[in-house]
Amino acid sequence: MPKSNAADSRAPGKVGARPRVVTTKTVMTMKNTGEKIAMLTAYDYLVAKILDQVGIDIILVGDSLANVVQGHETTLPVTVDDMIYHAKAVKRAVKNALIVVDMPFMSYQTSVDDAVRNCGRVMKEVGVGAVKLEGGAYIADIVKHLVKIGIPVMGHLGLTPQSINKFGTYEVRAQDKTEADELLVDAKVLAEAGVFSIVLEKIPSELAQEVTESIKVPTIGIGAGPHCDGQVLVVYDMLGMTEEFKPRFVRRYAELASSMREAFRKYMHDVKGEQFPTDKESY
Numbered sequence: 001m002p003k004s005n006a007a008d009s010r011a012p013g014k015v016g017a018r019p020r021v022v023t024t025k026t027v028m029t030m031k032n033t034g035e036k037i038a039m040l041t042a043y044d045y046l047v048a049k050i051l052d053q054v055g056i057d058i059i060l061v062g063d064s065l066a067n068v069v070q071g072h073e074t075t076l077p078v079t080v081d082d083m084i085y086h087a088k089a090v091k092r093a094v095k096n097a098l099i100v101v102d103m104p105f106m107s108y109q110t111s112v113d114d115a116v117r118n119c120g121r122v123m124k125e126v127g128v129g130a131v132k133l134e135g136g137a138y139i140a141d142i143v144k145h146l147v148k149i150g151i152p153v154m155g156h157l158g159l160t161p162q163s164i165n166k167f168g169t170y171e172v173r174a175q176d177k178t179e180a181d182e183l184l185v186d187a188k189v190l191a192e193a194g195v196f197s198i199v200l201e202k203i204p205s206e207l208a209q210e211v212t213e214s215i216k217v218p219t220i221g222i223g224a225g226p227h228c229d230g231q232v233l234v235v236y237d238m239l240g241m242t243e244e245f246k247p248r249f250v251r252r253y254a255e256l257a258s259s260m261r262e263a264f265r266k267y268m269h270d271v272k273g274e275q276f277p278t279d280k281e282s283y
């Protein structure tokens with residue numbers, strides 16, 4: 001039995017059931033079966049391992065690593081080599097989830113040749129399932145070519161952080177009719193070009209619903225309301241590690257920053273008070 005079929009034995013939507021191998025095809029099928037797609041980011045081996053253990057559908061090696069791992073203000077400085085380095089660590093941990101790698105700013109927008117070279121490097125050197133590209137109809141030819149040569153592409157519309165210098169703000173996008181109409185067209189063109197799914201970031205819920213109902217490929221929302229076919233969050237946001245970042249679309253499932261501070265303080269206290277290590281913790 002092919003690996004991807006073994007996956008079908010997991011009952012849809014059952015968290016904690018036997019994990020399945022997720023492919024781009026699985027993701028597209030989920031739109032038809034109505035099973036919501038759960039996606040989170042990871043940038044390292046351990047987080048990816050835990051995500052895979054619980055059966056997450058998609059792990060995104062997001063270029064948000066520029067912010068949350070490297071400490072940059074925007075995602076623009078991250079390089080293809082950075083993405084490959086982190087994606088390789090994630091790949092070593094993952095048995096079942098579909099791994100998608102974000103392509104950095106200016107690694108694909110410049111030409112079809114550049115896109116093939118850089119996306120090809122990611123696919124070949126890391127061995128992941130797909131890449132993600134930000135942008136609308138203007139990258140359709142690039143998407144078409146990548147898909148044709150065997151590189152699955154996830155699209156990304158709405159608030160596309162690589163365009164922050166054009167937008168000037170991280171506010172909700174497509175609130176006026178002109179931008180909303182344009183986004184709807186972009187989604188249709190991308191779907192036509194062959195993307196297997198599209199991330200919709202920070203757009204009105206109603207518009208996300210219209211896009212979701214208008215295209216055959218799944219939408220995965222972040223700040224785009226409940227009508228998308230799936231949801232994605234940056235893992236450190238939902239774990240409560242990025243404390244100052246408090247947009248309303250982030251639900252915190254843990255408060256790791258405060259737990260970590262508490263643990264670090266206890267450790268310092270124990271070391272300075274000569275309470276660590278004890279005999280039992282020594283050889």
Ligand code: KIV
Pocket residue numbers: 041060061062063064065102199222232233234
């Ligand atoms: O880079 C990233 O983490 C992303 C998600 C926010 C979708 O693109």
